[in-house]
Amino acid sequence: MLAIKxxxxxxxxxxxxxxxxxxxxxxxxxxxxxxxxxxxxxxNSTTIEATVSLVGIDxxxxxxxxxxxxxxxxxxxxxxxxxxxxxxxKAFVVGLVVFMCLIIFLSRVLWDIEIIGTEQIPKDDIIxxxxxxxxxxxxxxxxxxxxxxxxxxxxxxxxxxxxDIRINGVKLIVELKEIDIExxxxxxxxxxNIIAKRKGVIVKIVAExxxxxxxxxxIVEEDDLLISGVVNSEISNDTYLVHANGKVLAETRYSxxxxxxxVKIDKVETGNIFNQWGISINDKGIRFLSGDVPYxxxxxxxxEKSILNIEWFPFKIVNYxxxxxxxxxxxxxxxxxxxxxxxxxxxEINKQLSDSxxxxxxxxxxxxxGNILRTKVTVDTLxxxxxxxxxxxx
Amino acid sequence: MKKGMDDIxxxxxxxxxxxxxxxxxxxxxxLIGHLKINITNHRGIIEYTKELIRINSKIGMIKIxxxxxxxxxxxxxxxxxxxxxxxxxxxx
Numbered sequence: 091m092l093a094i095k096x097x098x099x100x101x102x103x104x105x106x107x108x109x110x111x112x113x114x115x116x117x118x119x120x121x122x123x124x125x126x127x128x129x130x131x132x133x134n135s136t137t138i139e140a141t142v143s144l145v146g147i148d149x150x151x152x153x154x155x156x157x158x159x160x161x162x163x164x165x166x167x168x169x170x171x172x173x174x175x176x177x178x179x180k181a182f183v184v185g186l187v188v189f190m191c192l193i194i195f196l197s198r199v200l201w202d203i204e205i206i207g208t209e210q211i212p213k214d215d216i217i218x219x220x221x222x223x224x225x226x227x228x229x230x231x232x233x234x235x236x237x238x239x240x241x242x243x244x245x246x247x248x249x250x251x252x253x254d255i256r257i258n259g260v261k262l263i264v265e266l267k268e269i270d271i272e273x274x275x276x277x278x279x280x281x282x283n284i285i286a287k288r289k290g291v292i293v294k295i296v297a298e299x300x301x302x303x304x305x306x307x308x309i310v311e312e313d314d315l316l317i318s319g320v321v322n323s324e325i326s327n328d329t330y331l332v333h334a335n336g337k338v339l340a341e342t343r344y345s346x347x348x349x350x351x352x353v354k355i356d357k358v359e360t361g362n363i364f365n366q367w368g369i370s371i372n373d374k375g376i377r378f379l380s381g382d383v384p385y386x387x388x389x390x391x392x393x394e395k396s397i398l399n400i401e402w403f404p405f406k407i408v409n410y411x412x413x414x415x416x417x418x419x420x421x422x423x424x425x426x427x428x429x430x431x432x433x434x435x436x437x438e439i440n441k442q443l444s445d446s447x448x449x450x451x452x453x454x455x456x457x458x459x460g461n462i463l464r465t466k467v468t469v470d471t472l473x474x475x476x477x478x479x480x481x482x483x484x
Numbered sequence: 485m486k487k488g489m490d491d492i493x494x495x496x497x498x499x500x501x502x503x504x505x506x507x508x509x510x511x512x513x514x515l516i517g518h519l520k521i522n523i524t525n526h527r528g529i530i531e532y533t534k535e536l537i538r539i540n541s542k543i544g545m546i547k548i549x550x551x552x553x554x555x556x557x558x559x560x561x562x563x564x565x566x567x568x569x570x571x572x573x574x575x576x
Contacts, residue, residue, distance in 0.1 A: 114532055118529055120558070124560055127558045128556060129556065131555075
């Protein structure tokens with residue numbers, strides 16, 4: 091019934107009031123002319139109200155005039171009447187159409203480019219790259235091929251571990267993840283600071299780009315700012331960001347301490363063995379004692395043997411073997427120890443040094459504390475302690 | 485499953501049986517409770533008031549009495565009346 095109602099609404103209908111004496115004859119006439127009437131309602135003896143479709147109203151009026159009745163339109167319902175009303179409001183219709191067209195048109199245009207996940211690559215760089223390749227704000231969305239954009243970005247930045255390009259509404263979203271290892275090709279376009287990578291005394295500072303904030307002779311700690319990428323303009327009071335670059339030579343110190351006993355204790359087996367037996371059940375043991383261990387110094391060895399050679403069987407025979415040892419003290423040559431420890435400590439330090447560092451001095455200090463020889467080797471080096479740290483402007 | 489088979493049997497027999505109203509050109513009066521009456525194959529309205537509706541047909545006049553009667557649809561072949569119906573009388 092709803093479908094019929096909607097159909098009637100679309101076609102349009104009128105509610106009419108017919109006044110007259112021969113209303114039944116009128117209804118029969120309407121029937122014979124195939125005029126569809128519905129909701130025929132008697133109001134009083136001379137009046138009926140009925141609903142008739144817009145198509146039938148003209149034919150009905152003809153009959154009504156013939157039968158000598160009078161007709162009065164109570165209400166006009168339906169889409170055709172709305173249309174005819176709109177005929178008098180042309181500007182409104184034009185406005186509506188223009189508005190719809192504008193909405194459709196504007197929603198087909200790219201309005202924003204969003205870049206998510208950049209750390210080292212500046213966002214402006216990617217946007218510029220896209221702009222250069224004719225992907226800019228104001229372009230139609232259907233002209234943008236996301237695969238093409240993806241290829242383009244991959245071609246220009248080869249150190250991305252993840253890249254996703256999608257068009258969401260009127261927005262082009264570029265989501266990417268950079269590989270943590272900094273690429274060898276230094277990109278000088280993004281602003282950055284130079285910071286210290288270890289503690290040291292500044293010997294020489296050459297700021298090629300940026301503002302040196304430390305002086306010669308100054309002691310810097312790790313992560314201290316050395317060359318700032320924030321530069322004050324010489325003309326105005328504004329500051330701007332640059333890619334700081336430069337060499338910061340500093341004296342740094344590496345040290346390593348080794349401790350070795352002078353008198354070495356050596357255990358020598360005498361060959362005497364004392365055996366004890368036991369049983370272990372699920373790692374809990376019972377030991378059959380047969381007296382204390384008769385040796386003063388010994389090495390204990392525990393051997394478990396499974397009964398029946400089955401893995402899961404919980405009972406195991408345990409053999410406790412005690413081997414007697416004789417302790418011998420060997421006093422080592424101190425001079426020999428000093429040389430060997432110094433060599434070993436230097437080797438350890440060399441592992442930490444970078445290739446570019448220059449060794450100024452190598453020093454070894456020996457202290458004897460009772461039985462222990464402590465060897466401290468310190469190496470002073472001259473090296474570039476600068477490390478790049480990007481400035482996040484966003 | 486058995487009920488489904490029965491239904492099919494019913495519809496087949498119904499389909500083969502020729503309907504009376506078509507063959508003999510008789511009106512078909514369908515009454516739904518006391519609220520609605522459908523008359524197909526009628527020959528026009530004789531009288532229409534809120535309490536009484538008289539409809540012409542081949543077998544004579546069909547007289548419907550009730551309260552607040554209203555013609556819902558009126559077509560060449562079919563007429564449908566709503567309202568609370570009290571009696572239907574066929575006067576031949």
